[in-house]
Amino acid sequence: MNSDPKAESQLVRRIVAGETKALEQFYEQHADSLYAYIYHSLNGAKEDAEDIWQESLLAAIRGMDAFQYQSRLFTWLCAIARRKIADHYRKMGRSVEATLPIEVEDLSELIDQAPLPEAWLQEKTTRIRVVTVLQTLPEEYRHALISRYANERSVAEVAGLLGKTYKATESLLSRARSAFQAVFTETNGEM
Amino acid sequence: MDDQKKYAEENIHRMVQAGMGGQAQPDSALREEVLMRLKGELRSKPTQEFPTTVLGLITVVFALISDWWIVQSGITPTWETIVIGILIGVNLLCIPIGSIVIVNRRRHV
Numbered sequence: 001m002n003s004d005p006k007a008e009s010q011l012v013r014r015i016v017a018g019e020t021k022a023l024e025q026f027y028e029q030h031a032d033s034l035y036a037y038i039y040h041s042l043n044g045a046k047e048d049a050e051d052i053w054q055e056s057l058l059a060a061i062r063g064m065d066a067f068q069y070q071s072r073l074f075t076w077l078c079a080i081a082r083r084k085i086a087d088h089y090r091k092m093g094r095s096v097e098a099t100l101p102i103e104v105e106d107l108s109e110l111i112d113q114a115p116l117p118e119a120w121l122q123e124k125t126t127r128i129r130v131v132t133v134l135q136t137l138p139e140e141y142r143h144a145l146i147s148r149y150a151n152e153r154s155v156a157e158v159a160g161l162l163g164k165t166y167k168a169t170e171s172l173l174s175r176a177r178s179a180f181q182a183v184f185t186e187t188n189g190e191m
Numbered sequence: 192m193d194d195q196k197k198y199a200e201e202n203i204h205r206m207v208q209a210g211m212g213g214q215a216q217p218d219s220a221l222r223e224e225v226l227m228r229l230k231g232e233l234r235s236k237p238t239q240e241f242p243t244t245v246l247g248l249i250t251v252v253f254a255l256i257s258d259w260w261i262v263q264s265g266i267t268p269t270w271e272t273i274v275i276g277i278l279i280g281v282n283l284l285c286i287p288i289g290s291i292v293i294v295n296r297r298r299h300v
Contacts, residue, residue: 015233018233018234018236020230020233020234023226023229024226031225031226032211032217032222035217036211036216044214050217050221053217053225054225057229058228058229058232061229061232061236062232062236110202111198111203111206112199112202113195113198114198115198118205121205121206121209126206126209127209128210130206130207130209134207134210145203146211148207149204149208149211150207150208150211150213150215150216151212152208177199177200180206180207181203184206
């Protein structure tokens with residue numbers, strides 16, 4: 001998993017105690033994924049996503065001492081973001097229900113069988129699921145996958161970023177892909 | 192087997208790109224700005240800690256009060272009054288010690 005619950009609870013305690021280094025670590029681990037989660041939830045409304053992202057992170061820092069350790073930290077952050085998104089839609093006079101992602105067919109079994117349909121990849125549900133699955137992976141795996149595939153860096157560049165050899169990075173990417181596929185298939189869209 | 196590997200790599204590439212690529216990442220300037228804001232928020236947030244030194248002082252004060260009561264009572268010390276004195280002292284000490292334990296637990300929950 002991303003970081004074990006014990007490490008996560010220690011991180012939360014350090015933030016509550018006012019440690020800036022812990023805040024930076026928290027930000028590195030969760031901020032970008034939370035942004036992606038909000039961005040997809042809002043169907044790519046960039047400005048709104050930026051506002052809600054900031055509001056959600058501020059609310060998380062303000063209310064971190066109320067974190068109950070009953071869920072993973074990222075799940076808790078997503079719950080805060082969902083409330084902010086709902087408030088945003090209410091202010092706009094739109095029904096929250098109408099904006100919820102629709103269920104799409106689970107094609108995870110096809111990951112190693114055939115090219116996945118582009119329309120399925122572009123579905124809000126799929127993209128949110130990708131973000132949440134990535135967030136459950138160990139940090140090194142997530143970092144490698146995002147650098148290589150989202151940021152389109154070469155294996156050599158990823159190796160440089162991670163301070164590993166080319167061969168070790170190829171092996172890490174292979175393990176990261178397997179872990180991603182396993183979690184994606186396992187979760188069946190439910191995080 | 193090679194086909195499976197090839198499809199998995201291509202599909203995961205496209206999935207990660209769809210989830211985290213392009214516009215789905217915050218601008219680096221905004222990213223920095225928000226981190227600064229959060230740091231400011233953290234610094235301005237009052238720490239919800241009860242100072243341990245104050246709790247320590249309360250303990251000492253309670254202990255002295257219990258001793259003073261026993262001394263002031265003018266009772267000739269017998270083994271019964273000593274036992275009662277110890278019990279009162281221990282009971283009074285439980286208040287600040289219990290407070291320290293509770294506060295420390297709340298800090299780490």
